[in-house]
Amino acid sequence: MKADLPGRRSIRVGVDxxxxxxxxxxxxxxEADRVGSWTWGARDWGQASWDGVIGPKLANFKTMLWREIESAVSDGGHxxxxxxxxDVICDECQTRLLEFGKVDGDIYRFRLGLTLIVQAAARQGQRPNM
Incomplete structure (x- = not known):
């Protein structure tokens, strides 16, 4: 069963x-959601994952323009x-976003390794804060 998401917001006129x-x-x-667990495991990514993968990648992204980040492709070309x-993420994640009131835009997906994906709720008019 899909979470009951609010309707899409309209595009702001005059903004490119x-x-x-x-x-x-x-x-x-x-505002990282690290307390509790998902049905597939803990929400807290752990210090080793932060120090070894997440933190360094996000620190590197901070030096890049959004066009550079979005141009990265996998070996398979994705x-x-x-x-x-x-509405394309799993119901459990949709529900969690609703609980926190983070449904005013799309999410942004960062693939940081073979299995590690960081997803963040985008704020209106900007890419997400993580």
């Missing part, structure tokens, strides 16, 4: 959405980092 691609990525883990509609 392509401007984001000329901006540097910024992030914060101030975009590694991209915006995703909330």
């Amino acid at each position: 959405p392509s401007q984001i691609y000329q901006m540097h990525m910024d992030w914060s883990d101030a 975009h590694m980092h991209h915006s995703m509609s909330i």
Whole structure:
């Protein structure tokens, strides 16, 4: 059963959405959802994962423009980092976003390794803070 997501917001008139691609990525883990667990495992990624994979990747992304981040492709040619509609993620994640009121836009998917994917709720008019 899909979570009951609110309708899509309208595009703001007078704002050029392509401007984001000329901006540097910024992030914060101030609102990271690390308490409790998912049905498939703990929400807390652990210090070893943060120090070894997540932190260094996000620190590197902060030095890059959004167009550089979005141009990264896997060996198979798929975009590694991209915006995703909330309604395509699993029901459990949709529900969690609803609980936190983070459904005012798409999410952004960062693939950081073979199995590690960080997903963040995008804020209106900007890419997400992590």
